[in-house]
Amino acid sequence: MFLKKDRSSKDKKQIIKLYKDHVSSGKVDFYNKYNMDFVMGHRDGHWLYDIDGKKKLFNLHSNGGVFNLGHRNNEIINFLKEQLNFYDIGNHHLISKPRAELAGKIAELMPGDLEYTIFGVSGGEAIDVALKIARSFTNRKKIISVEGGYHGHTGLSVQTGDDQYKAPFLLDSSDFLQIPFNDLEALQNVLDQDVATVILETIPATLGMPLPKKGYLKKVKELCENNGTLLILDEVQAGLGRTGKLWAFEHFDVIPDMVVLAKGLSGGIYPISATVIDKKLESVFHDNPFIHISTSGGAELGSSVALKVLEITSNENFLKKVNTLSDLFQIELEKLLERHHSFFKGIRRLGLMMGLELKDKLAGPVMTKAAYDNELLIIYANNDPSVVQFLPPLIMDEKDIKHVVKQLDRTFNEARVLHTALKLKDNITSIFK
Numbered sequence: 001m002f003l004k005k006d007r008s009s010k011d012k013k014q015i016i017k018l019y020k021d022h023v024s025s026g027k028v029d030f031y032n033k034y035n036m037d038f039v040m041g042h043r044d045g046h047w048l049y050d051i052d053g054k055k056k057l058f059n060l061h062s063n064g065g066v067f068n069l070g071h072r073n074n075e076i077i078n079f080l081k082e083q084l085n086f087y088d089i090g091n092h093h094l095i096s097k098p099r100a101e102l103a104g105k106i107a108e109l110m111p112g113d114l115e116y117t118i119f120g121v122s123g124g125e126a127i128d129v130a131l132k133i134a135r136s137f138t139n140r141k142k143i144i145s146v147e148g149g150y151h152g153h154t155g156l157s158v159q160t161g162d163d164q165y166k167a168p169f170l171l172d173s174s175d176f177l178q179i180p181f182n183d184l185e186a187l188q189n190v191l192d193q194d195v196a197t198v199i200l201e202t203i204p205a206t207l208g209m210p211l212p213k214k215g216y217l218k219k220v221k222e223l224c225e226n227n228g229t230l231l232i233l234d235e236v237q238a239g240l241g242r243t244g245k246l247w248a249f250e251h252f253d254v255i256p257d258m259v260v261l262a263k264g265l266s267g268g269i270y271p272i273s274a275t276v277i278d279k280k281l282e283s284v285f286h287d288n289p290f291i292h293i294s295t296s297g298g299a300e301l302g303s304s305v306a307l308k309v310l311e312i313t314s315n316e317n318f319l320k321k322v323n324t325l326s327d328l329f330q331i332e333l334e335k336l337l338e339r340h341h342s343f344f345k346g347i348r349r350l351g352l353m354m355g356l357e358l359k360d361k362l363a364g365p366v367m368t369k370a371a372y373d374n375e376l377l378i379i380y381a382n383n384d385p386s387v388v389q390f391l392p393p394l395i396m397d398e399k400d401i402k403h404v405v406k407q408l409d410r411t412f413n414e415a416r417v418l419h420t421a422l423k424l425k426d427n428i429t430s431i432f433k
């Protein structure tokens, strides 16, 4: 039993039943099937504790970057407490100091003419805004995205993604096209005078972190520019220091027309997202500046928190530390690669944005389960389950890396055994039993 037990009066079974009856019966059935009944209770830094205090997990997923600064980061919480003496959500009809200051800071930290920001609450909302702006500015309808990429589940963002998330909602549209990542020829073949925008994650996380080939993003931008098409880079996961630079696209000598930020901008505390646009695109709002509204987007408390997040993550020493940690991980992961080469096949890595390549598509789910049993939260890439996403908090230290590597070593051993057993049974449904 861990000491970090939640003080909630409800016991875990009651909570799970409430969730099943009033939030999602399907999710509860899913976790039951796989024998995973973790309910997030106390959380602190990189640790999550089950609400009954009986299990803990080292968060190596960071919810795609939401918890870049760890859970309940003290500096963020204390700052938010101060802001609560003065601010609330604010009023989106009026001019706002925190929004102005945050947008000003983002403009200062972005290269080129990326000078305006439209705030939202979620990543999907911010992507929708980017797509709306692209259509309005170009007066074109077609939107090109990457097969296996992921930009959210809201109105337009979901249409850039997989069929499985569109079909149940009758959202198919011939205006949305997909091409393979890292394939310039495929892009050339679809670019025509109707294409408003190409949208890409700088490093597609849900596709298992394939890194852009040398020169790829630069060439994409060039092709777009020559075609009067705008380039949107989704840095919802890759931005904010994750790759060792503040913005991941800085590694690739490219400046997009729009950048989308979310997840980590919240400090894991107050949801906020940002669509950062080239100043030329602001003309979309000249005739009527009220054609896009988000009541809680850029809430004044959230804007204050995000400003603090930017202050922390843009600091040179912070980024230096991310790079030091990522070098250490590379050394340790290479050792594991050698020790477990029949199961663990390769490392995809830029800074602390990492994907571990495993032997096949069964191996990712198996690894997720074996990691869970070894107190690690690791999640396989939904659109390529042969890769597990490896996104540790950016605030770790060397001691944490040693701990994680020790647990990973055990996890690989258990995953290999489980994988062999399942292969023999040829039965994926019993993975988590």
Ligand SMILES: Cc1ncc(COP(=O)(O)O)c(C=O)c1O
Residues within 6 Å of the ligand: 064, 121, 122, 123, 124, 125, 127, 150, 151, 152, 153, 201, 205, 234, 235, 236, 237, 262, 263
């Ligand atoms: C790359 C990327 N873009 C957009 C989104 C959508 O963000 P949200 O879930 O906040 O709508 C996500 C969410 O996982 C994401 O990973």
